[in-house]
Every structure is written in C-alpha cells, then in structure tokens.
Amino acid sequence: EPEVTQTPSHQVTQMGQEVILRCVPISNHLYFYWYRQILGQKVEFLVSFYNNEISEKSEIFDDQFSVERPDGSNFTLKIRSTKLEDSAMYFCASSETGSNYGYTFGSGTRLTVV
Amino acid sequence: QKEVEQNSGPLSVPEGAIASLNCTYSDRVSQSFFWYRQYSGKSPELIMSIYSNGDKEDGRFTAQLNKASQYVSLLIRDSQPSDSATYLCAPAHSGGYQKVTFGIGTKLQVIP
Numbered sequence: 001e002p003e004v005t006q007t008p009s010h011q012v013t014q015m016g017q018e019v020i021l022r023c024v025p026i027s028n029h030l031y032f033y034w035y036r037q038i039l040g041q042k043v044e045f046l047v048s049f050y051n052n053e054i055s056e057k058s059e060i061f062d063d064q065f066s067v068e069r070p071d072g073s074n075f076t077l078k079i080r081s082t083k084l085e086d087s088a089m090y091f092c093a094s095s096e097t098g099s100n101y102g103y104t105f106g107s108g109t110r111l112t113v114v
Numbered sequence: 115q116k117e118v119e120q121n122s123g124p125l126s127v128p129e130g131a132i133a134s135l136n137c138t139y140s141d142r143v144s145q146s147f148f149w150y151r152q153y154s155g156k157s158p159e160l161i162m163s164i165y166s167n168g169d170k171e172d173g174r175f176t177a178q179l180n181k182a183s184q185y186v187s188l189l190i191r192d193s194q195p196s197d198s199a200t201y202l203c204a205p206a207h208s209g210g211y212q213k214v215t216f217g218i219g220t221k222l223q224v225i226p
Contacts, residue, residue: 033213043158043202043216056213091157102148102204103214105157 002026004106006092012112013082021077021109023092032075033093033103034067036060043091049075082113117141118217120203126223133190135220137203140184144205147179148214149188152200158216162188193224 005024013019025032034046048055049067066078075094079086089110093103119138127133135149146165150158164170164177164186176189186205190197200219206212 035216042218043152045213045215048213102146102150102160102163102206104160108157 002104004092004094004104006090006106006109008109009107010110010112012114015084015113016081019079019082019111021079021090021092021111023075023077023094023106024073025075025092025094026096026104027073029094029096029104031055031095031097031103032067032069033095034077035091035093035105036088037091037108038088046077079111082111084113087111087113117215118203118205120217120220122218123221124223125220126225127193129193129195129224129226131193133193133197133222133224135188135190135201135203135222137186137188137217138184139186139203139205141205141207141215142181142184143207146206146214147177147186148204148206149175149177149186150202150204150216152202152219154200158202190222193222195224195226198222198224 007022032049035043037043045058047057047061064080068076089108091108092106095103117140149162151161152158162175162177164179167179167181170177174191178187200221202219203217204214206214
C-alpha cells in the first residue's frame with residue numbers, strides 16, 4: 001500500500017536554529033498538508049498546499065514557517081528560528097482529492113527544541 | 115464554542131462489548147466526516163468516512179451521522195484489546211484543499 005514517508009523520525013535542535021522537515025507524499029496525490037500535535041493535545045492544522053502554492057494556513061503558521069515542494073516528490077516544512085514551544089510531532093499528509101475522502105498521514109517527525 | 119467536541123475519556127469497555135464514541139461539531143457547512151484511529155506515539159489512520167445522514171458499516175465499525183443535530187458517532191462491535199487507541203472525529207468541508215479539523219479524540223481502553 002502506498003505510504004507517505006517522513007524524515008527524520010526524530011530531530012533535536014537548539015532554540016533559534018532552523019530545521020527542515022521532509023516528506024515524500026504518495027506519488028499521484030495532489031494535495032499536501034502539514035499538521036502538528038503537541039504532546040497530549042489535539043492534532044492541529046498548519047497548512048495546505050495545492051498546485052505549488054499555499055491554499056490555506058492556520059494562525060500557527062506564522063512567518064517563521066514556510067513550505068516548499070522543491071521537486072516532483074518532496075514536500076518540506078521549514079521552521080526558521082525554532083522556539084521551545086515548537087516541540088511537537090509534525091505530521092505530513094497527502095490526498096488525491098483533497099478533503100473529500102480523507103488524508104493519508106506519514107509516520108511523523110518528533111521535533112524537540114532544547 | 116469548540117469546532118469539534120469529543121469526550122476525551124478514557125472510555126473503558128470489556129473485550130467483546132460494543133464501544134460507542136460520540137462527537138459533535140459546530141460548523142454546519144461540513145460535508146465530509148472521518149474517524150481516525152491514533153495509537154500512542156503514532157500518526158492518525160483513517161478508519162471510516164461518512165457523507166450522508168444515517169449509518170455506514172464496515173466490518174466491526176459503524177459510523178452514524180445526523181447533520182441536523184451536528185452529531186457523528188462510531189460504534190465498534192466485538193471490541194478487541196487491539197482497538198485500544200484514541201479515536202479522532204474529523205469533519206471537513208467538501209472540495210479541494212479544504213482542511214480536516216480534528217477533535218481532541220476519545221481514548222478507548224478495551225479490557226481483556
């Protein structure tokens with residue numbers, strides 16, 4: 001069964017450093033998403049991406065965050081200057097048809113900011 | 115008002131019993147409704163989707179939707195210890211890039 005692949009599975013970074021989280025969506029999917037989940041809290045929407053541009057973003061997705069699809073397979077989330085409160089599990093998801101039939105999630109990257 | 119409301123639990127049921135998970139949502143425009151299962155430390159996994167009022171059955175799972183009451187539920191028959199997880203209710207608007215919004219989830223514990 002096709003999978004969404006995320007790397008790395010765990011990243012530790014110092015406060016103020018830049019991090020890039022990487023995702024390889026399912027190959028025929030057109031819609032891409034980043035969500036995050038702080039420990040013990042709900043899964044929160046960050047951003048959706050379609051046709052090489054951001055479709056929607058949440059209040060969490062401020063100027064410190066950016067997304068990019070640098071080639072035909074990768075989808076990245078960059079955090080420019082990490083804060084302690086950015087520590088969370090970050091999930092990439094993709095969908096062939098958008099929200100209509102749900103998403104497939106990757107296994108996540110656990111980001112720890114120290 | 116929260117967009118998606120679920121009882122966080124834990125909901126404990128004995129093995130073999132029916133587990134009933136409930137969810138209310140505030141956005142009347144929502145057209146698609148999903149249930150995801152999330153094991154501790156893992157990513158959400160889509161287990162059911164429902165789009166029309168009424169019931170939809172898939173194996174041991176039945177999703178129920180009442181748009182007038184803005185209520186969606188998930189029944190798990192013959193609960194197994196492997197069903198122990200957090201179940202996330204997730205409504206969405208139809209079409210394209212519309213986001214799926216998750217509730218806090220209900221933690222289900224199936225007691226052997």
